[in-house]
Amino acid sequence: MAEEVKLFRNWSSPFALRVVWALQLKGVPYETIYEDLSEKSSLLLHYNPIHKKIPVLVHNGKPLAESLVILEYIEETWKQTPLFPEDPYERSTARFWARFGDDHLSPSVFNVFIKQGKEQKEAIARAHGNLKYLEEELRGKKFFSGEKIGYVDLAFGWVANLISVCEEVKGLTLIEHEKHPLLLAWIQNFMDAPIIKESWPPRDKLISKYHARIEFYSSKEAAEK
Amino acid sequence: MAEEVKLFRNWSSPFALRVVWALQLKGVPYETIYEDLSEKSSLLLHYNPIHKKIPVLVHNGKPLAESLVILEYIEETWKQTPLFPEDPYERSTARFWARFGDDHLSPSVFNVFIKQGKEQKEAIARAHGNLKYLEEELRGKKFFSGEKIGYVDLAFGWVANLISVCEEVKGLTLIEHEKHPLLLAWIQNFMDAPIIKESWPPRDKLISKYHARIEFYSSKEAAEK
Missing domain, CATH: 3.40.30.10 (Glutaredoxin)
Structure with a gap:
């Protein structure tokens, strides 16, 4: 078939x-x-x-x-081009990071862009705490999965893809050269990989989409006070 | 070693x-x-x-x-006594349900026991909506994983283990005989399995623990109004 x-x-x-x-x-x-x-x-x-x-x-x-x-x-x-490591312990570590990204990192980053004042400061501290783990995880590696893009890199795609868009929308820098050099290098390596680049959504469209989203959620936040 | x-x-x-x-x-x-x-x-x-x-x-x-x-x-x-199905599609379905339990069912059920009035009614409707999926999933099966206890059953252990405790604490019935006969049968089958039963926490201790927890979170909810 x-x-x-x-x-x-x-x-x-x-x-x-x-x-x-x-x-x-x-x-x-x-x-x-x-x-x-x-x-x-x-x-x-x-x-x-x-x-x-x-x-x-x-x-x-x-x-x-x-x-x-x-x-x-x-x-x-489809077994070709494995995205997961072969070793069960490393596979579990990969699953751990993917969940960490969705359950902890993502909401902490999102809050940075929709909160105001003191709450925003706290959100930045929390997001920086979480981003630090990614920075440590990248030590000595080109990608989260090692020499090649794998499951964890794909799971963290939004970090490469959306954080700088939200930074531009809000005029603030969350991922910093001094604090996150390895993460910034990873973002570049990831974006430059031919297959990733091919399907990268146009930045100007992302900017206008996230401009509207951030505005929507920020007003919602403010209204719920 | x-x-x-x-x-x-x-x-x-x-x-x-x-x-x-x-x-x-x-x-x-x-x-x-x-x-x-x-x-x-x-x-x-x-x-x-x-x-x-x-x-x-x-x-x-x-x-x-x-x-x-x-x-x-x-x-x-440890390959003995597989907890996951062998077929990749069925394995994915199992993972889907486990995440559904933690990400959607669990918060919806938790809200039933800490919300009041109209909000509690909405929480019950939402939890019933989610529990309906479990009921459908159990059609024709003794356990979520089939004839034997597997990954999904273990992931839903808290449904068997804690919902009736919270029901007793709050004096309300969330899992109903008319609406959820298969789920109630599953809870009984799961509890009766020798290895599960062996490690079942004492009900009276659970009751007093969840009495305190529900009280704590309900007051927190009320204070945040």
């Missing part, structure tokens, strides 16, 4: 990009279905009835949701 | 119990270190410097944190 691989995504979601990059790195041919998230297709709702979100990967008719879960599936299904 | 397996836990944490149960089901011998969470040992802080939490599994000197990550490691390291 011919493989049928379909990816439901939009143009910018960092969660969808993880899947795009994983498929590209492994050279898995797939069809892209672009969703308008303000008017989700009935097919998307059918395939992801619980979260109603992109990305969804459909492999031979079977749907998968949740980007980190999808990456595990891609790794187990 | 003789295997050295140490588990840092406390007496009641449902996250630690996942690891206890996984090791017991696989028959992996291990040493237990009980932590006093009001005064964490320097060893725990050394092994889990980021989250400073139990459970931590230390295998031949190497520490692992985050219960779901630890379960993956246990599965990959």
Whole structure:
């Protein structure tokens, strides 16, 4: 049977990009279905009835949701160009960092851009505390996964992809040359990798999208005081 | 080299119990270190410097944190009595449910017991919406993982272990005979499994612990209004 691989995504979601990059790195041919998230297709709702979100990967008719879960599936299904380390302990460490990114780093960074005054200062301190772990993790390595891009790099794609966009929108610097030289080098290395670069969303579109998002969430924050 | 397996836990944490149960089901011998969470040992802080939490599994000197990550490691390291399905799609589905439990079901259930009035009603509706997925998932099965206890059952251990405790503390019924017959049957089957039962925390101690916790978080909620 011919493989049928379909990816439901939009143009910018960092969660969808993880899947795009994983498929590209492994050279898995797939069809892209672009969703308008303000008017989700009935097919998307059918395939992801619980979260109603992109990305969804459909492999031979079977749907998968949740980007980190999808990456595990891609790794187990298409063995070429491994994204995970082989050693079980290193695999667990990779999973640990991916969860750390989504559960701890991401909300701490997000708060930096939507909070004000004292709360923003606290948010910056918290985000810096978390970014320090990434800096340490990169010591002696080009990528989080070593010499080549792997699962943890894909999971942290949004760090490369969105933090500098939000910095520009808000006119502040979160990732600093003095504090985070290895992380800045990683961002550059990651962006420069041909397969990653190919699917990088246009910066000007990201700027206007995140300008609106940050404004929306900042007003919501202020209104809830 | 003789295997050295140490588990840092406390007496009641449902996250630690996942690891206890996984090791017991696989028959992996291990040493237990009980932590006093009001005064964490320097060893725990050394092994889990980021989250400073139990459970931590230390295998031949190497520490692992985050219960779901630890379960993956246990599965990959000790192959006997598989906890995950073999098929990659089913493995992904299992991971999906485990994350659904921690990211969506758990906060929705928790809110039922700490919110008041209209907000509590909304929380119940949301929790029922989520519990419905579990009910559907159990159709035709004894356990979430099929005929035997597996990863998803362990991940949902807190549903069996803590919801009825919180129900008793608050004098309300969240899991209902009419709406959730399969889930109630699963709770009974899970509790009755010898290895699960062995490590079940004493109900009277859970009641007094969760009485205090619910009171604490309810007052916090009320104070933040």
